[in-house]
Amino acid sequence: MSQPTENRLKIGLLVLALAGFVVGLTLQLTGRAEAAAVAWSIGVLPVLAALVVEILRSLMQGEVGLDIVAALSMAAALAVGEAMAAAIVAVMYSGGTFLESYAEGRARREMHHLLSRVPRVATRYRNGGLADFPLDEIEPGDRLLIRQGDVVPVDGTVASTVAFLDTSALTGEALPVRLADGADAMSGSTNAGEAFDLVATRPAKESTYAGIVRLVEEAQRSKAPMSRLADRWSMGFLAVTVVLAVGAWWFSGDPVRAVAVLVVATPCPLILAVPVALVAGLSRAAHFGVLIKGAKPLEAMARIRTMILDKTGTLTDGRPRIVSTETHGDIAESEVLRYAAALDQASKHPVAQAIVAAARARGLALPIPSEVTETPGEGVAGKVEGHDIVVGGHEFVARRVGRVPDYPALSVGSVLVAVAVDGRMAGHLVMADPLREEAPQLVVGLRKEGIRRVLLATGDRAEVAERVAGGLGLDAIRAGLTPDQKVLLVLSERKNGPVMMVGDGVNDAPALAAADVGVAMGARGAAASAEAADVVLLVDRIDRLGQGIEIARRSRRIAMESVVVGIGLSFMGMFAAALGFLSPVQGALLQEVIDVAVILNALRALRIEPLHDSSLGAAARDRTGSIGSS
Incomplete structure (x- = not known):
């Protein structure tokens, strides 16, 4: 059964149970007790039938759940003539399952939002014009247009002067991120600025966003150990409930007491609080x-x-960065960096790309180099604005320009990049991977x-x-x-x-x-x-x-608090019912109040605010x- 169909069934059962209860209560107040009992029974039977089907399905899968207690309490209440108590259990049980479904849906809203934002098409430059293409036809190297408000469809690099991206759906960052020409852009981000061009680097199915969606779907299908533990505990709780109900009936001779015990135990917070709190924790963590x-x-x-x-x-x-600049002669530090970055635009070496990124971050205009020759692993030589520029390791540059100043002392793990301008050593860039x-x-x-x-x-x-x-x-x-x-x-x-x-x-x-x-x-x-x-x-x-x-620790603590308090109150109510202090109607109302309370308490995990220092x-x-x- 699909999730929408299941949700509609839960709503329908709740409406039937509630209508039967209201009609029966109206008839009871007007003195028509027999008609009231019939109305209550009519409202209970659909809920009971659906519950029996669910129990049989679970038993066929080798699972025994606490829903059996709910079915026993409704059936027993009808059998002993406590139709009103059965109606209350039916209303509160169907209402509780609907509330649980609503709570889990609310807890997953950010994950569903992530899934719903998957773009289906991309606007690609082709034959001097623009056209929309399905995502599976986009290949690495394709140039795409990302309009304002568009979701970036694939991973790529910015091919415009600047781009402003809203990454909140992916990272939780509230402010748009400014990306310069050549910067990496993650799929799933939203264009918060003017339109820009993007050069695809991965197919859609391998992009960041597609991978995240797969991880989200996997997360939603998972089941927690605590939930499985609740399934194992259900046998023990069911046994205690039945023994206590039978014992109350045996010692008092009144089957109504057994019914009261059963309705107080329906349904246990153990099967409600844990999944709600943990799913809420997953959603809250994703927000950050x-x-x-x-x-x-x-x-x-x-x-x-x-x-x-x-x-x-x-x-x-994880990326090399310039930590200091040493200059020789009267050339400025910014000029050393500008010449080095301009030439390094022609190199794909990680250190070269780091130098280019550093220059662009400082707002330096980088002219296009010419006559570039690269010696793999050593350095690059070429012309920039008519000047002969050499950039690379100290020994590589020294061989090109002859006698040079001693290079600066390096700390452990640092990398030295020498820069020569017109046959003279102009400076050194000291680079490292910063903490x-x-x-x-x-x-x-x-x-x-x-x-x-x-x-x-x-x-x-x-x-x-x-x-x-x-x-x-x-x-x-x-x-x-x-x-x-x-x-x-x-x-x-x-x-x-x-x-x-x-x-x-x-x-x-x-x-x-x-x-x-x-x-x-x-x-x-x-x-x-x-x-x-x-x-x-x-x-x-x-x-x-x-x-x-x-968030994980506080979510788990909230789940355990809900379980311990809910089960404790349930047992207290069951003993009170066994001793005759609670009627079936009172017991049903008490337990369902407990169930609603633990669900609402579990939803506190949606409001967890991690401490910041x-x-x-x-x-x-x-x-x-x-x-x-x-």
């Missing part, structure tokens, strides 16, 4: 850019005691969330790893690790409690899969790591992980790492 692939990883996140962090792209930014500005904030936040051990695991050299992690207060640094050694580290750390592994590269995928919870940096990470991980950070900020853990020391902003393997 933390995509959790189901309720099982969410629960596991709430129990994490050890965190293992990859270095490059995780603890560090993420939010990394110290993350470590402090993890400690506050009860993470006992935080480790760094990297394939880079030990001296580089120690420089990066210095002052962060980590419990251990493991350097020079191969992928299988990272897996062994994860397994060995399990003795200290559940382990979370955070990484972004293909080499991290085995460790992510081995960990109790694997987290991938999805904004720029490898597809393999995102597939292997249980959690994907959609925004390129490591501190969002702390927020995700906090923006205090970062100056030392954290100055610390840099390496451009190395991880």
